[in-house]
Amino acid sequence: MKSLPAEWIEHDKKIRPYIWSHRVLSYGKSLFGLCFTLYVLFTMRFALLEWWLSSQVSHPFLLWLAYFGLLAVVWEVLTFPFSVAHHWIERVHQLSKQGYLSWFWDRVKGYLVGAVIGTIVLGLLYLCVTYFPETWWLWACTGFVLLSIVLAQLAPVLLIPIFFKLHPMEEGELKKKLLELCQKFSIHVSEVYHLGLGEKTEKGNAAFVGLGRTKRIIIGDTLYKKFPMEQVEAVFAHELGHQVHNDLWKGILLSSGILYVSFFVTDWMVQLYVLPYFGADVARPYGMLLFFIVLSVVQTPVGWIQNLFSRWRERMADDFGKSTTGLGAPLADALERLTYQNRGPFKPNVILEWFTYSHPAPWRRITTLRA
Secondary structure (H helix, E strand, C coil): CCCCCHHHHHHHHHCHHHHHHHHHHHHHHHHHHHHHHHHHHHCCHHHHHHHHHHCCCCCHHHHHHHHHHHHHHHHHHHHHHHHHHHHHHHHHCCCECCCHHHHHHHHHHHHHHHHHHHHHHHHHHHHHHHHCCCCHHHHHHHHHHHHHHHHHHHHHHHHHHHHCCEEECCCCHHHHHHHHHHHHCCCCCCCEEEECCCCCECCCCEEEECCHHHCEEEEEHHHHCCCCHHHHHHHHHHHHHHHHCCHHHHHHHHHHHHHHHHHHHHHHHHHHHHHHHHCCCCCCHHHHHHHHHHHHHHCHHHHHHHHHHHHHHHHHHHHHHHHHCCCHHHHHHHHHHHHHHCCCCCCCCHHHHHHHCCCCCHHHHHHHHHC
């Protein structure tokens, strides 16, 4: 790290307690989840839960809802201390402005949204295993892909406003520049939206969200109110690069292909080895739970592939901001400022970066943009 600016090195040292506090909690939660799952699985508690609920619920689909709903509630209760600790860390390091009551209300809204989406997902799975018992995974994957597209369309008009205030940005030079930049590259967007991050956090962000007619530009107030106009425009140019390159659709295509392959491999393993061992049936909640436990193992390497793809697309978007729009220098300045603002490390551990980061490390992006 000797070649890096001294202030970057000092920043990385300063935020080390913040980074490791979150990391230890995340590792602890993962280890707890693994131990809990193995214990409940091999003591047949999952099977006993289905047996008990079967005596309480008559309709098969209601049994699915009760089974997975109860598991979700138990898991949330058991891991709630980890969530509180994460929020406490954000408050201690002066990144979160939310009190505990406001934070918990956001979680309640998240539970309600998750319950609706979860019911739709379970309904889709139930219909697939009921009417297509041999090829259910194929139909389920198709349904999940279509559902993800619908949710991407609904995000800016239905989902995001549940948690953040979203209003059209006031008329001015910045809004005019952003819309002109879109028009220059034939990206149709009717409005720029102000995202009210500042009420809850000090972190900054900007993005394109939505598909088709719901496509929106959203700029966090923690970004456009605190950064120079040229830097905000540069950050937006990076996001515009994703749109020009059709990265959202490429990501959906990659995720869909991985989903089909992983479901096929998991179904083969589960039908051949897991279900016979546990005496379960995938058409029952317990059997479907076993399927998703195995799926989580099968998909572990998938995250590495998706992160590799994401880092590649982020580099392409940076190059678009630098080479195509000529905003490389202000983009580098904005990334440096965002790294300070969001308490991110300039140079993270290279192994963690390779396996877990969806973006190249800030020092790579900034030095490349300034080269």
